[in-house]
Amino acid sequence: MTYYHVSFENPLTFYLQIQLMVEVPAEATAPLALQLPAWRPGRYELQNFAQKIQRVEFSDAETDEPLPYRKVTKDRWEVPSAAGRSVRVRYNFYAHQMDAGGSWLDETQLYLNPVQALMYAEGHQDLPCQLSLVLPPDWRLACGLPQSQPNVLEAKNFDQLADAPLIASPTIEHQQYEAGGLPFHVWVQGEEAIVNWPRLLADFKAFSEEQLALFGSFPVADYHFLNQFLPYKHYHGVEHHNSTVITLGPAELLMHEALYKELLGVSCHELFHTWNIKAIRPAEMQPYDYARENYFRTCYIAEGITTYYGEYLLARSRVRTPAQYFEELNIVLRKHYDDAGGQNLSLADASMDLWLDGYKPGVPDRKVSVYHKGALTALLLDLTIRQLHGHARSLDDVMRRLYDDFGKTGLGYTDEDYARIVAEVAGRKMQVYFDKFINGTAPLQEPLDKALHTVGCQLVAYENASASEGTFGFRTVVKNERTEVTYIWPGSPAAAVLTADDEIVAINGRRVDMNLQSLLSTGAPLYEVAVFRQNRLVLVELLPQPDAVFGVRYTIEKLADADEAQKTGFQKWLGWEF
Template sequence: MHYKIYSNDRPSHFINVECFITDLSTDTVELQLPAWRPGRYELQHFAKNIQQFEVFDEDGQKLSARKTTKDRWLVHTNGASTIVARYNYYANVINAGSSYVDEHTFYVNPVNLCIYAEGKIDEACTVELQLKANEKIAGITFINKLPEKGLHQLQFDDFYHLADSPFIVSATLKHDFYQIGKVKFHLWFEGNFQPDFKRIKADFKKFTKEQINLFGEFPEKEYHFLTWILPIPYYHGVEHRSSTMQVLGPDSQNFEELYIDLLGLASHELFHTWNICKIRPTELLPYDYTKENYFPTCFVAEGVTTYYGDLMLSRSKFFDETQYLKELEACFKRHFDNADRASQSLVESSWDLWLDGYTPSIPDRKVSVYHKGAIAAQILDLHIQKVSIHTRSLDDVMKLMWQQFGKPFKGYTTEDYQAICEEVANEKLDWYFDVCINGNSSLFDLLNRYLQLLNLEVIRNEEGIISLVKTTN
């Protein structure tokens, strides 16, 4: 498959797409636009943003193309071996998982707007872009410059690779990089923000080293941090195979507060390079873009990652003790203030992400796989440290998950995760999975029993307000 992605009228917010599909030998072919995107486990119905959709053969003759689902088209080829689908996509939302175009910025998340032909999802594909003389492209490693002025061709292993590779084209991109071993980490900024690259590179390098030291290696040859600073309040990031897209704001915010948000988001998303992009639940291998991909282990994918995102900033000394405890307290408050009496377990809420995981729930129904998941991860980490007399920790669990499932890239189950946890703890952990993962009882008292190991305590005052305090031995 080959794509041309451009905009005939950038101020209109419409992106034009031409998808060329070759080597067809059947009377019909089905074209699919993804119904969701990795990192956001809910149906997003991207097809609602398509205004016009037509398909032609190599002679320019229009072919019959009718919808069979909300985002799938059945095309009669009339014997053509090559067809081209031409359509436009309305891109007028800026967040870490969207696409957007205006006269200044051309931001594409391919999973939003690139169709694929059934049976060809595993084939290599290319994207052709026309850049203006002063524009740069951020987020893509595999680029061929063609002889025509400004023409760039992006190369991808398959559609899964393309769908997981957002990019930004703009004349105002700011760029620098740092390197660890042979891996180059690119820093890209768009928006009203003048980055202090010396400071940013030093701090990013510290937490990056901590994460690489945990797993022993980095999964990709290069990595791109794409950050867009908006004039409005925002905090959103999405992980990708070899990049992350981050949207933050407002640009008028106190710089140190914005900087803490930037580092916190970047550390979380980088950890995903191992934990979900590679260490992936079996239900998500491969991604099925046509429907929900239910899985019960988002408490591992997001909860463990949330726990480690801040922990890596503490270990790398970007967070001092006061700041790290502030971040822990914020996580505890978000769970205990909102979902301490929720009826669902972490497993049930992982499954129900596809139902209402990212919107407010009815009272006392669901828990956050991020916040309760992080609390469960911390309890497990402290338990392993306790029973091993500080010779092992959750680090060892994640190392084994990487070696047994991430590096060979084969899916894991809940049972696999429990088995590795028990191997590291050197004991059965049915109690932990019954209470913390499959149960719906409050973790308040259990968390406090383990926080005693750190001389910490979560308290709830007479008004019910949660706070984290230091205790004395």
């Protein structure tokens, strides 16, 4: 067993004191290697948590004799003379990151994501782990791991420990509901939050039961929603083995419609991950390698399908109405069509590139979102399978097959496994779908509109009302009274004369001051634009391009003349009358 001990002396410094003790067999010949994870499951980029580590010391646990060691990489240490010893490692960890993947310490709480802070001994990852926490006597501990005694958590291996965030606080609230005969715990940290518990628990129970009905069983024995409701605007969620951390704010607006819908959406999304990525895991992550990138081509399944179901199941469980669901779908559409990146990178390659720049804006038009396009391709696949089989089969069947074949067995799946199961459920070859929309960059508009018609809906295109973007192809933002170009559509009039970061100061001799759109809407045959570019004044001529439209806005709407077959399809898909 590996023993971990976490305490803190002065929470105002944000430093935790961490110890771990490892028993090294006498016959060991290689140095004892201690590795701190460089990334965390749920965010597929290197985050280099070793930046938060201070003052590492190694000693013999019995004699307290210091042991020589050598740091061999940015987050790996080796102890050469460890054979037959109980080795103690001491270090400080800086817990000052308040998001769903972070850790935080102050006078009011300890919030810890162990994957950030705990080293593991190479070769000992499969041994049981025990984590002891030194907490004030009036603090309450929330975590998905079992407690063998107060503030002592037990994990069957390092993976389980690393994947078990915890919150300890004197003010944390707790409520519970049952779904499918299983306990679901809702923890709330945040004194500003006023929770309508009856409404929240009823809504959570509804979408939990819908997910359990979809898959037929649950991979874990209980589940914990660990909520940090913050006094400022924030939105983030991360999935774990039998829990999720959700950071959301501002807390005082929690039960207002705009923020409450975000809470429902992220909570339903993260619960779905309990099956889709925690149980149904890509082969490349069986097991996790915490020291380096774990490249995989299937994040469009892990995140894209989950993004689709996260909102869709809220409608299917009647927590949200179809109109509310379409509002969220339209946000996904807007985000997907917000730039031209989808023309240049496939979903499968974007899955790989999460490790490169997937969570950053990146250079213009380089990439596509596995979340947004992944959700739209999931919708397309679901409606296609439903059309082929009169709604007797759907994407639900694909997910159940993945769970039965891989989630329940502990085997990892590949993109070939997924494509095979899709074809078997669809009852026909689906190679065109994968060639065009998963491994290719074909546009989605026409096939998505055709599929939506089968359930009495359509994809509607609206011209961009912004003159700068819709007519000329550039987007701006006002910063400190400066109008700066932030994005330019490829092939647009703006692409011929403007560049990102240009500051637009005048148009046809008129100063630009919150009046850009009106100055570009006079119907002039030519617009002389004065810009500061790298602090140099440049005059360029912007020519309107007849009949060209950039930044088209797409929405999903019901058909006004839907027939009975389409209305029936709508009901079978969403569970609501048309």
